[in-house]
Amino acid sequence: MSRITLSDLNTASAADFVAALANVVEYSPWIAEQVAGQRPFAGINDLYAALKAAIQSAEPDVQLALIRAHPDLADKTQRAAGLTVESNEEQNSAGLDRLSDAEYAAFERVNNAYRDKFGIPYIVCVRRHSKDSILRDFETRLRNIAKTETRRAIEEIGRISALRLDQLVIADDRLKVHGRLSTHVLDNHSGKPAPGIAVELVELASLGESRVIARAVTNDDGRTDQPLIGGRPLPIGRYELKFSVGKYYAERNVSMSDPPFLDEIPLRFAISEPEGHYHVPLLVTPWSYSTYRGS
Known part of the structure; x- marks a missing residue:
């Protein structure tokens, strides 16, 4: 991933700004489009706050589409079809590309149970978790109601985007993600x-x-x-x-x-x-x- 300075983002054309940030949120360049007009940003924390506000203020059906744009975790079919570079690296960081048969079976069971109950993919910022932690989080969140899980999914998308932004943008300030x-x-x-x-x-x-x-x-x-x-x-x-x-x-x-x-x-x-x-x-x-x- 090639990095870009915040000053270059601030002075880029709207199209280049959107292209640079297109995958900070999975398959959702509309978020970068919404905040392009708010430039210049004083720091990466201001840029992240604008992206997060755009996500949280979106209409419920738009938020639902955003959630559904994310892949299931440790899904062999989806991995074979191709994930975004960012999703692939994130899942690999947690070891989801090298699971045992028992782990694959456990992930398949909880993925299916989660989709059956909520109708959306389970979303978690995998770079903050180990394999065991993700499976425990799955089981905990399966006990929630749909409204709680929609809210939680949006929160986790915010965490994912913060880490992607941290990897992408060079700025004088830093996001507190490490x-x-x-x-x-x-x-x-x-x-x-x-x-x-x-x-x-x-x-x-x-x-x-x-x-x-x-x-x-x-x-x-x-x-x-x-x-x-x-x-x-x-x-x-x-x-x-x-x-x-x-x-x-x-x-x-x-x-x-x-x-x-x-x-x-x-x-x-x-x-x-x-x-x-x-x-x-x-x-x-x-x-x-x-x-x-x-x-």
């Missing part, structure tokens, strides 16, 4: 940060395979050079951080049992705030460890 997951390791045996410890972040799955999200090695400050997740939302879900501490202590000639009492340490935790900051440190000795949610 979270951050970080860690550090403190060697309580020496009282110093622990460099050189291999760290692996795994997204846990109930029905399919868990998947590795990130790998890193701690630096001289005991931290990773980059956040384990950054520059995007933190998908709601369950995770495991694995720290290879046995090798770290062996390289420092620390007296340990054979095999070592602590070799690879797993920390399991959950993320519920996609735009939040989660700092999950490890405080470790050859015989003990602890953690907490830091800031």
